[in-house]
Amino acid sequence: MTSQTSSPHSFDVLVVGSGAAGLNLALELAAFARVAVITKSALKESNTYYAQGGIAAVLDERDSVESHIQDTLVAGAGLCDEDAVRFVVEHGREAIDTLAHYGVEFTRRTSASGQDEYHLTREGGHSHRRVVHAADATGRAMETTLEQRVRESANIQVFEHHNAVDLWGARGKTGAFERVMGLYALNTKTGRVSAFSAPFVVLATGGVSKVYLYTSNPDICTGDGIAMAWRAGCRVANMEFTQFHPTCLYHPRAKTFLITEAVRGEGGLLKGPDGKRFMDRFDERGELAPRDVVARAIDYEMKRLGADCMYLDIR
Numbered sequence: 001m002t003s004q005t006s007s008p009h010s011f012d013v014l015v016v017g018s019g020a021a022g023l024n025l026a027l028e029l030a031a032f033a034r035v036a037v038i039t040k041s042a043l044k045e046s047n048t049y050y051a052q053g054g055i056a057a058v059l060d061e062r063d064s065v066e067s068h069i070q071d072t073l074v075a076g077a078g079l080c081d082e083d084a085v086r087f088v089v090e091h092g093r094e095a096i097d098t099l100a101h102y103g104v105e106f107t108r109r110t111s112a113s114g115q116d117e118y119h120l121t122r123e124g125g126h127s128h129r130r131v132v133h134a135a136d137a138t139g140r141a142m143e144t145t146l147e148q149r150v151r152e153s154a155n156i157q158v159f160e161h162h163n164a165v166d167l168w169g170a171r172g173k174t175g176a177f178e179r180v181m182g183l184y185a186l187n188t189k190t191g192r193v194s195a196f197s198a199p200f201v202v203l204a205t206g207g208v209s210k211v212y213l214y215t216s217n218p219d220i221c222t223g224d225g226i227a228m229a230w231r232a233g234c235r236v237a238n239m240e241f242t243q244f245h246p247t248c249l250y251h252p253r254a255k256t257f258l259i260t261e262a263v264r265g266e267g268g269l270l271k272g273p274d275g276k277r278f279m280d281r282f283d284e285r286g287e288l289a290p291r292d293v294v295a296r297a298i299d300y301e302m303k304r305l306g307a308d309c310m311y312l313d314i315r
Contacts, residue, residue, distance in 0.1 A: 008182055008195035011036040011157070015202045016164045016183065016225055019046035020139075022204035023146035027102070030155035036196060037156060038185055040163040041220050044147045047206050050218060051139025052260035054131040055099075057092030059118055063128040065089055075125040075290040079241075096132055103145045106132050122265040124246075125290040129265075136260055159196075161188045164224055167201065167232045176233045183228070203229055209242060216248050216258040246270075246294040250309040259312065264288060269313045272301055278310075 012033035015026045026035045037043070058068050068089045073080050096118075100106060109119040120129040134141035150156050162185040169181035182197035205225030209217040230236045247259040247270075264270070264287040270279050282297040283289035289297075298310050 008197040009036065009159075011196065011198045013200045013202065014038060014183060014196050014198040015204060017046070017204035017206060018043050018147075018150075018158075019048040019204065019206055020142050020146060022046075022202070023143075023150050024098070025202060025204065026156050027146070027149055027153065030153045033155065035156045036159060036198070037150060038159045038162045038164055038183070038196065040188070040224070041161060043150070043158055043160050044143045045218060045220060046143060047217060047221060048139045049143040050216065050258065051142075052136050052258055053123055053262045054121060054133030054138045055092075055096065056123070056126060056130050057096050057132060058089070058130055059093060059096065059132060060120060060129060063130050067127060068092070068130060071125055071127050077292075099142060099145070102149050104134060104141050106134050106138075106141075121262040122288065123261040124264065124285075124288045124294060126288075131262065131265070133262065136262070159185065159194075162186065162194070163188055164205070164228060165193065167228050168195070169232075180232060207242070208239075214256065216245065216256055243291060244295040246291055246298055247312055252308070261291070263312065263314055267314075270294070270298065271311045271313050272305065273307055273311070275311075 013029050013035045015022045015029075015035060016038050018037055018039035022037060022039075026037050029035050039045075056068070058065050069082075069085055072085045072089065073082065076085070096106070107119045108116055111117050118132045121131045121133060122129045123131050150158065165184045165186050167177070167180050167183045169177050170179045172178045180201050181199070182195060183201060184193055184195055186193050203225035205223070206221055208221065208223030208226065209215050210219060210221040211223070215221075226236060226239075245258055245261070247261070247263070248256045249259055250256065268287065269277055270287055272278050277286075278301050279286045279289065279294065279297055282300075283293050287294065301307070301310055
């Protein structure tokens with residue numbers, strides 16, 4: 001049985017979700033607003049925490065914004081919003097600088113000329129080394145740092161183990177929302193439902209990939225925000241575009257985990273049970289083709305051979 005509070009918690013902004021997007025936004029808004037971060041589990045439990053490889057941004061003088069844009073459009077197979085791609089790529093360095101300012105310790109190296117610089121790796125679909133990383137646990141470094149900053153902020157209040165249930169607000173004659181004014185959240189520790197109010201509600205709850213039986217996604221990845229938005233009358237689009245990461249460790253009796261794409265970027269080769277490469281039959285870029293191409297190739301070879309898995313040679 002659950003019970004509900006009589007008066008809502010009031011804030012300027014409600015941010016639902018505590019991955020990199022939600023926490024970074026909360027920190028930006030906290031400079032001038034009272035912010036609530038509402039998350040269904042522990043604050044750092046998000047897909048961000050489990051991300052390994054890194055963040056693509058133009059940081060090398062031999063690279064260019066236009067090259068990064070073209071790589072993205074090609075990988076998107078004509079389905080990208082070019083304006084959105086350009087905006088994200090053009091602001092990539094700024095995003096890295098912001099994270100570094102917060103305290104994320106990205107891996108660095110000394111160049112041939114003796115300069116201290118970011119160590120960049122290469123991943124599928126990229127024509128240049130442009131992936132900045134924190135060893136092989138970039139997401140953990142980001143999430144841990146952002147979590148610390150959020151907890152230190154006097155203008156941010158964190159509500160952990162609060163599962164957002166639904167939005168509420170003013171409805172018109174048809175019953176549809178005219179304005180969202182807050183949300184209800186279930187405290188999974190106490191079974192109590194609380195109301196939260198704010199003139200602005202941001203849903204940063206991530207995707208739905210826990211719908212699949214075999215996934216490296218944590219249990220929280222259930223698309224709650226998408227469902228709430230749809231019930232409130234928002235337009236939901238492109239739900240068919242789930243990205244399948246090509247490489248996870250396979251063991252028939254153990255939970256799978258992601259193997260970073262940077263392993264292939266540094267020369268790892270995909271091979272069949274016979275020890276022979278197969279990616280060159282599918283794409284001239286081989287192991288560094290875009291993720292959808294590599295994932296489909298692995299799936300095809302497994303079905304063709306009746307194999308449980310393919311192999312990643314990192315010798």
